[in-house]
Amino acid sequence: xxxxxxxxxxxxxxxxxxxxxxxxxxxxxxxxxxxxxxxxxxxxxxxxxxxxxxxxxxxxxxxxxxxxxxxxxxxxxxxxxxxxxxxxxxxxxxxxxxxxxxxxxxxxxxxx
Amino acid sequence: xxxxxxxxxxxxxxxxxxxxxxxxxxxxxxxxxxxxxxxxxxxxxxxxxxxxxxxxxxxxxxxxxxxxxxxxxxxxxxxxxxxxxxxxxxxxxxxxxxxxxxxxxxxxxxxxxxxxxxxxxxxx
Numbered sequence: 001x002x003x004x005x006x007x008x009x010x011x012x013x014x015x016x017x018x019x020x021x022x023x024x025x026x027x028x029x030x031x032x033x034x035x036x037x038x039x040x041x042x043x044x045x046x047x048x049x050x051x052x053x054x055x056x057x058x059x060x061x062x063x064x065x066x067x068x069x070x071x072x073x074x075x076x077x078x079x080x081x082x083x084x085x086x087x088x089x090x091x092x093x094x095x096x097x098x099x100x101x102x103x104x105x106x107x108x109x110x111x112x
Numbered sequence: 113x114x115x116x117x118x119x120x121x122x123x124x125x126x127x128x129x130x131x132x133x134x135x136x137x138x139x140x141x142x143x144x145x146x147x148x149x150x151x152x153x154x155x156x157x158x159x160x161x162x163x164x165x166x167x168x169x170x171x172x173x174x175x176x177x178x179x180x181x182x183x184x185x186x187x188x189x190x191x192x193x194x195x196x197x198x199x200x201x202x203x204x205x206x207x208x209x210x211x212x213x214x215x216x217x218x219x220x221x222x223x224x225x226x227x228x229x230x231x232x233x234x235x236x
Contacts, residue, residue, distance in 0.1 A: 008198060015191045021152075022227040025180070028167045029230040035164040058149060065142050072139060100157065108161040 003086050007064045010057035017054040056097040063089035134193060141190035148183040168234055177235035181228050188224035192217050 027034040041047045067085050070076045076085055114121070122132050155176070159167050170176055195216045203209045 008194075011191070011194045012198065015195055018187050018191055019223060021187070022184075022223050022230070025171070025184075025227050025230040028164070028171050029233040032164040035167065055153075058153070062146065062149060066146065069139065069142060100153065104157060104160055107157070 003064060003090070007061060007068075010061040010064075013053060013057040014061055017057070020050070020054075052097070052101065055100055056093055059096040059100075060089065060093035063092045134196075138190060138193045141186045141193070144182070144186040145190060148179065148186055151179055152183055171231060171234045174235070177231050180231045184224050184227040184231070188220045188227075192220035195220075 024038060027038040042051060064086075067076065067082075067089055070085070071082075076082060119132065155170065159170055171180065196213050199209060199212045199216065203212055
């Protein structure tokens, strides 16, 4: 039950994220100054917090969305199966977020 | 006994007189978004800290530009369908509900075109 409202909440968060994706594309088209300015905002603590939230939201909405697609075919609807895939989607989104941010920080060298 | 399939019977029905269309389009865009978002996350990860020139080169590549436009179309189509349901569930005044849905649909369309234009501007 909680997972269902989280699906909706992450969807709303991702709609805002889509707005940022368009801002980012426009900044690439605009040129170096606009790109650097947006990069500066996204690199700030508030920007990173937003990106972190969008990372988790995306992975959660993705995994839980696949659950929904499976349910639409009629499979995975039994209580046990639904509970297990719910846990799996949650664990995947949390571990995936940690893995992506660990990869990001190790690539940009911010851990050193 | 009807020879019609269950899908055929509900098509064209429903409160908005378009039956399963909303549901069906949300599923189709969802399926498209699975590979597209994974590709996008991987791409962003590879562009981290690389600067404007690298982002421009990445977006100018035909494969990336096409995938990016597909991602934009699928994302905004999917999100306006999703937000429409949220609005229908939580906004109860009929006037406010219709106004919010119109705003969401127009804004989504405008943002999608803006994003696609930015991609094409870099690509050409």
